[in-house]
Amino acid sequence: MQRLRLRPITIYGLNTALTFIVTFLIFSIFTPDHLFLDPRNLASMAKLTPDIGVVALGIGILMIAGEFDLSIASIIPFCSYIFTQLIMSGIEPVLAFILVFPIGATFGLINGLLVVSTGLPSFIITLSTMLFWKGLLFGLSHQMPISILKYVSDSSIEKILVGQVGPFPVQILWFLLFAVVLGLMLHQSKFGNWIYATGSNQEAARAMGISVRTVKTVCYMIIGVLCAWVAVMQSVRLGSFAATQGIGFELKTIAAVVVGGVALTGGVGSMLGIVLGIFIIRIVENGLILLQVPVFGVELFIGVAVVVFVLLNGFVNRRMARLNS
């Protein structure tokens, strides 16, 4: 097999970094009384952004590998439901938390096997599994919310997943830890190179001896594990299971990672870009409300921002491709 050059954090992340800095500065300066920098505002963002951010890390990696996963909107509430049932049956919350991970991984494994074995577009496969798991969850839970406050309040699981470390909500620390670990995998390991090769040209990757099926399946399993994490973290924070957990995440995560420079066609993107893309979307949403833009208008501006960033990233990618050639 031809030796692959290990890829550093690429220049593709730098234009996103610039966008992040500019966005941060704009809202820091122009929000009334610089409310954007208010500690309550920053703490709120740090607490809530990881709910979608952690999953988006996995989605970004999968999209670099050239595939999509829409089923996260069902895997998250399903894992939450399983966690809830486990602790209500008497299992210690921390143990129940650990037990949910292989379940999440199994969801990912099923997605991965279906995608690689059928050869059908992952968009369709994971749309189907999203509906399937949603229907199954509906049948099992009847969409009833389940309060788990008495099981998790003042517990060690609460401290681990949604506590505070000094001024920082622990959620943001977990998010950054996941980003570092997955970033090292993506940029400093052979497997990361295989991900890029698979997304760039999977036939060429196969010719080089890379098991494209394994790469994609593992990426789906990573997403499943991240979904399990987010499901439990959300449930503990909400104090309940809700069938509405994760609604809309399937498209919001795609928007975030695309803003972060990940190409829809695969093979392009960086962990730095993914992280910054997640923050950019959240900052824009938060900043617009702080600027007292009518809340109805927030979605409109986010839609425009996504298109602008996609065009910008596409322009940069084409210029980089010309320079490299």
Place this chain on the structure above:
Amino acid sequence: MKKKYGLFLLSILMVLSMLLSACQQPTEEAASGGEATGGSPAAGQYYRLVTHGGDDPFWAVVQQGMRDACAELGCDADIDLAGGDLANQQKKFEEAVASKPDGIAVVINDDTAWDKPVEDALAAGIPVIGINNDDTQGVAGNARLGYIGQSERRAGYMMAFKVFSEAEAAGVDMANAHVAMFAEVPGAAYAQVRSAGVKDAMEEFGITSFELADAGGLEMTTVESRMTDYLVAHPETTFLMGAGGICTDRLMSALQAAGKEKNEVWAAGFDAAPGTVEGLKEGYVTNSIDQQQYLQGYMAVYVLYLYNKYGLMPNIDTGGYLITAENLGLIEELSGTYR
């Protein structure tokens, strides 16, 4: 070989889903019998609830009421959840009519869209009643036989009146107060009519500043972050209200995240979701209105059964049950199941 393996996996999933669907029917199937007996007076009958509901827990309680009624009467029933999509809901209504049920209960969430479908169903001999939402002109606006649900405008008024009263008694300057009401789907009938009720109460207390804000849908993290951001951006907010159960559920978390003390911003809303109950207990939420949606599912089946049997057709107001920290009791125990 790969495609055969994939098709095999798909086939397994399809069989699994069919088996699971079969396993989900025992409540209705067990309740329906062959011949009508003393224990199953409505055996063999089938009813359909066509709603605009989605994944939120409110409709789970409606469904529980429907299932309990079916278990008592020995009949079958299904509930359609159109996910807020009116066109989808109309399609489901047509499918319901085509299935020739013994009665249909439909959420009339539009003043014109349901006029002809309901008329056509009645002409086909299928009794139709409204539940949960009604034509704003009631029987004058739609031919439905009866209505079971909350008067949304009155509920909004009651909810707001209570919290405004408490705030005024505590010395809040009502003339300069600002009311922010968050709605999961601001354009939907429930949000529009309830907010109209809130404005009715505002008039009585001399409050003039109001904003109906978009909470961003049913996803709780999104709702909480929107409300928190708004509170930070609008320090003039005196009253924070949830137009629906999910927004109300997140009131306390949003207030705490925005650094607000109890009664620094007065909060109120609807339904009795777990987060709302905690908010009432902790004192961040002053009151909530329970529209007792269990009764909407339960009574829908009973009313249609009794109409078929005796021609009886009442209008039932299920709503306006004011929940405060003082009367939580049983509600807390049943939150998320029957409340």
